[in-house]
Amino acid sequence: MTLLVSLVVATIFGSGCYLLLKGDLFRVVAGTVLISNAAVLTLIAAGFTRGAAPIRPFPQGSQVSDPLVQALALTALIIGFGVTALLLTVAFRVYASSRTVDLDQLSRMEASREDELEETED
Amino acid sequence: MLFLPLLIPWLAAIPLVLLDGRRKGVAWLAVGALAAHLAALAVLAVRVFAAGPQEAVTGEWPPGVGIVVRADALGMVFALLSSGVLLAALVHETVAGIEGRRFPAFVVFMAAGLTGLFLARDVFNFYVFFEVAMISAYALSTYGGQAREAGAAFVFAVVNLLGSFLFLLAVAGIYHQTGTLAMDGVTTGLATAAPNAALLIAVLVLVAFSVKLGLFPFHPWLPAVYIGARPAVAAILAGALANIGSYGVLRFGADVLPAQLRAGSVALVVLGSASIVYGAVQAIGRREAAEVLAYSTIGQVGYVFVAVGIGGAVGLAAAVLYAVVNGLNKALLFLSIDLRGWLVGAAFAVGAFSVVGVPPAAGFLGKVAMFQAGVEIGSVALVALIFLGGALSFLYMFQLYQSDFWAGTREVGRSAPRTRVVALALAVLVLGLGAWPEPLLAVSRDAAAALEGTRP
Numbered sequence: 001m002t003l004l005v006s007l008v009v010a011t012i013f014g015s016g017c018y019l020l021l022k023g024d025l026f027r028v029v030a031g032t033v034l035i036s037n038a039a040v041l042t043l044i045a046a047g048f049t050r051g052a053a054p055i056r057p058f059p060q061g062s063q064v065s066d067p068l069v070q071a072l073a074l075t076a077l078i079i080g081f082g083v084t085a086l087l088l089t090v091a092f093r094v095y096a097s098s099r100t101v102d103l104d105q106l107s108r109m110e111a112s113r114e115d116e117l118e119e120t121e122d
Numbered sequence: 123m124l125f126l127p128l129l130i131p132w133l134a135a136i137p138l139v140l141l142d143g144r145r146k147g148v149a150w151l152a153v154g155a156l157a158a159h160l161a162a163l164a165v166l167a168v169r170v171f172a173a174g175p176q177e178a179v180t181g182e183w184p185p186g187v188g189i190v191v192r193a194d195a196l197g198m199v200f201a202l203l204s205s206g207v208l209l210a211a212l213v214h215e216t217v218a219g220i221e222g223r224r225f226p227a228f229v230v231f232m233a234a235g236l237t238g239l240f241l242a243r244d245v246f247n248f249y250v251f252f253e254v255a256m257i258s259a260y261a262l263s264t265y266g267g268q269a270r271e272a273g274a275a276f277v278f279a280v281v282n283l284l285g286s287f288l289f290l291l292a293v294a295g296i297y298h299q300t301g302t303l304a305m306d307g308v309t310t311g312l313a314t315a316a317p318n319a320a321l322l323i324a325v326l327v328l329v330a331f332s333v334k335l336g337l338f339p340f341h342p343w344l345p346a347v348y349i350g351a352r353p354a355v356a357a358i359l360a361g362a363l364a365n366i367g368s369y370g371v372l373r374f375g376a377d378v379l380p381a382q383l384r385a386g387s388v389a390l391v392v393l394g395s396a397s398i399v400y401g402a403v404q405a406i407g408r409r410e411a412a413e414v415l416a417y418s419t420i421g422q423v424g425y426v427f428v429a430v431g432i433g434g435a436v437g438l439a440a441a442v443l444y445a446v447v448n449g450l451n452k453a454l455l456f457l458s459i460d461l462r463g464w465l466v467g468a469a470f471a472v473g474a475f476s477v478v479g480v481p482p483a484a485g486f487l488g489k490v491a492m493f494q495a496g497v498e499i500g501s502v503a504l505v506a507l508i509f510l511g512g513a514l515s516f517l518y519m520f521q522l523y524q525s526d527f528w529a530g531t532r533e534v535g536r537s538a539p540r541t542r543v544v545a546l547a548l549a550v551l552v553l554g555l556g557a558w559p560e561p562l563l564a565v566s567r568d569a570a571a572a573l574e575g576t577r578p
Contacts, residue, residue, distance in 0.1 A: 020284075025276065032283050039287040039294070046298035069297065072246055076290060079253045083283060086260055090276050097269035106273060113270070 005045045013038040023103040025091040032087065036080040044073050123169075124178040124191055127162040127201070128241065131155060131234040138227035149216040152226030156209045159233055163205055167198040171568060177243075190243040190304065195568040196377075196442065197240035200369045203446050204236045207361035207453045214457050214544035215354040222265045229358065232258035236362060240369060244303045245293050245378075252289070252366060256282055259363050266352050274350025281343035285333030292326035295319065305378050309574060313381065324382035327374045328390075335367030335423045338397035348416035353460040356412060360419050361453030368426050368445035375430055376438055376573040387431045394427030395507050402514035406521065411459040414522045415452065418477060421511065422448045425492055428504065432495045438570035440491035443562065447488040450555075451476045454548040459526075466542055467527040469549035474519035476552050479512050484555040487562060 012034050019031030047069035052059045054067040095101050098109055134155035141148045170176055170193050179188040212229045220226065235255030242248040260282075263275040297303055299319050300311025312320045329340065336344035348356045375383040375390075383390075401421025408414045426448070429441035454473040458466050472483055479489030489512060496504035555562050 020280075028280055032280055035284065035287050039290040042291055043294040043297075046294035068303075072293075072297075075246075075250060079250070079257075083253070083257060083260070083279070086257060087276070087279050087283070090260070090264060090272055090279060093264065093272040094269065094276055097272060110270070110273065 001048065002045065005041065005048075009038050009041050009045070012041070025094060025101040025103065025106075026088075028103075029084065029087050029091055033080070033084055036076075036084070040073050040076050040080065043076055044069050124166065124176055124193060124241070125180075127159055127166055128191075128234060128237050130159040130162055131230045131237065134159075135227050135230040135234060138230055139224060141227075142223050143226040144220050144223060146216075149212075149220050149226050152230050153209070153213055153216055155230055156205065156212055156233055159230075159237070160202075160205045160209055163198070163201055163237065166193055167202055170195060170198050171565070175572070189247055191241045192243040193241055194572040195565070196369070196372060196570070196572045199442060199446060199565055199569045200365050201237050201240040203449050204240075204362040204365050205233050207449060208233050208236075208358060210453055210544050210548055211354045211357045211361070211457065214357075214541070217543060218538075218541045224261065225265050228258045228261045232262070232358070232362065236365070239366060243305055245296055245305060245308060246303045249286075249289060249293055253286060255363065255366065256286060259359060262355050262358060263347060263351050265355050270350050271352070274347045277343050278347040278351075281333065285330045285340075288326050288333070289330035292323050292330065295323040295326065299323065305373075308378050309380070312379065320379070321382055321385065324374075324379045324386060327379070328371070328386070331367045331370040331374070332393070334370070335364055335426075336420050337367075337393060337423055337427060338400045338420060339393070341397075341401075341420045344420060345413060345416040348419070349410065349412045353412070353456050356415070357453045357456035360415075360456060361449045364419070364423070364452075365445065365449060367423065368441070371427065371430050372438065372441060372445075372573065376433065378574075380574045383430070383433065387433055390427050390431030391504070394424040394429075394431060395504075397421060397424030397427065398507065398511040399424075399514075402511055402518065405518040406514065408518075409525065411522055411526055412456075414518055415455055415459070418515065418518065419448075419452060421515065422452075422477070425488070425508070425511070428507075429492060429495055432499055432504075434495075434498065435567075435570055436491075436498045437495040438573055439563075439566045440488075440495040442569045443491045443566040444488040446562070446566065447476065447484045447552075447555075450548065450552055451485060454545060454552060457548065458542075458545040461542055461545060463539075463542060466545060467523075469542070469545045470527060471523060472549040472552055474523055476556070477519050478516045482553060482556040484552045484559075484562070486556055487559050491566075 016031045016034030016038060019027045019034065047066035049063065049066045051063035051065040054064040058064055098106060100106060138152055143149055175192055175194040177190065177192040179185050179190050181188050208229050212226060215225065232255050235251050235258060238251030239248055239255060242251055260275060260279040263278050264271055296308055299315040300308050302308060302311055332340045351359065398421050401417050401424060405414045405417035405421065408417060425444050426441050429437050429444055451473050455470065458470045476483035476485030479485045492508045493505060496508060
């Protein structure tokens with residue numbers, strides 16, 4: 001089970017990194033979403049115990065699964081969700097003010113803006 | 123009592139988000155909330171320094187079930203510094219005229235996040251408060267609303283999110299290895315854990331905080347963000363938010379993972395030295411004020427890492443002292459770069475002297491503490507490095523001062539006299555701390571003494 005989860009986490013993390021390296025704002029956001037979920041899965045995997053749902057009254061004699069990691073994962077998911085929303089807003093704002101989502105083109109625009117600034121200074 | 127400094131900004135920020143921060147009344151309301159928070163923090167700090175650490179558990183649960191909050195000297199020093207810088211930046215921006223609706227609310231939110239982080243005694247709540255502070259910072263970095271700020275904010279958010287996820291992976295590792303998240307339990311738990319796993323966790327934590335601090339190999343996001351952001355936001359990022367990194371390295375390195383810190387102390391010294399030299403050399407080649415200060419920040423955090431790497435009572439006290447002085451310097455310098463006038467020039471010069479380490483500015487104390495730490499371990503190379511770093515910073519700070527203030531080429535910026543108040547007050551504070559150093563030295567000694575790493 002641990003091996004399976006490790007492979008899944010590795011795949012998700014790797015895909016996230018691949019998307020991060022793409023020159024496109026929204027692919028970068030998707031990449032961070034994948035990486036954040038890889039981290040949450042790792043968090044769940046950190047407390048792997050097989051057992052019944054940890055709800056009172058506990059079943060007699062059998063083990064319950066570790067509830068703490070569930071709580072941690074839930075909190076981390078919410079934080080990840082909020083940050084993703086924020087990131088999408090920022091990405092949209094970049095798009096709205098420059099009409100492109102291509103990172104190379106954005107850095108070219110930034111460079112030409114700096115050149116203009118220097119020319120006006122001289 | 124212990125929860126008061128945390129609750130004031132938290133409760134104040136929620137209604138503030140709904141109000142329009144561009145209105146003077148709302149902005150001053152935020153200033154009032156932040157001032158009340160700082161006063162509550164000061165009262166708590168006096169208690170901590172007089173009577174030792176204060177501890178409380180939320181909701182009167184038994185410890186281990188409820189969330190434990192603990193104020194010790196180290197946390198208090200960083201909380202006071204961060205909230206002070208936030209208040210200075212908010213007052214500065216309020217006096218000059220706030221341009222964004224949510225600016226005051228997010229500054230107050232960041233105060234809540236940072237205070238929670240400095241008080242948290244378990245690893246996961248540290249992460250949660252860390253995210254509260256970071257999310258406020260992401261929102262603040264869009265302040266100004268132009269394409270340039272939005273682009274900087276995007277880079278800032280993506281890179282620092284990756285840092286946060288690395289920290290989350292470390293939290294997962296800590297829980298897996300020790301079965302606890304309380305900081306005290308983690309130290310004892312990791313002592314019996316597999317050494318490789320413990321070292322891996324330590325490396326993850328170190329990289330996560332290095333990203334926040336913008337240490338040399340993890341720095342590329344930092345100049346882009348500091349140049350793109352408004353000066354008040356850059357002051358907040360460099361003077362308040364970067365404290366997460368310094369505090370994190372001190373707390374996790376010297377308190378939670380002291381054995382791993384000892385194993386990796388050489389790596390910290392090497393990384394810190396590389397950062398000092400790289401930041402200074404890059405800063406010399408730059409002309410724009412924000413750019414010079416951004417690279418200077420990369421160099422200055424290197425000193426904190428070197429001091430933590432040296433360790434022991436002297437090294438850790440030097441790290442605390444250097445982090446405090448650096449936070450004040452950067453707040454002063456960033457707040458004065460969009461102003462003009464000869465008084466601002468004088469304030470900037472005080473900040474520049476402080477970065478270089480010339481008495482009576484407070485930066486002198488930081489440099490002396492670093493020299494002491496270098497002499498303590500008898501390393502000629504380190505003492506030479508600190509001297510070289512100081513000489514290089516003299517070069518770039520006064521190159522900047524000359525081109526920006528002396529030559530009289532500065533035409534941008536606000537010229538209304540009242541906008542200079544905060545920068546001047548910070549300059550007086552930096553001079554005052556340098557002229558009467560005993561309180562700052564005593565406080566940093568106390569802060570270092572709160573750490574596990576100073577005990578033999």
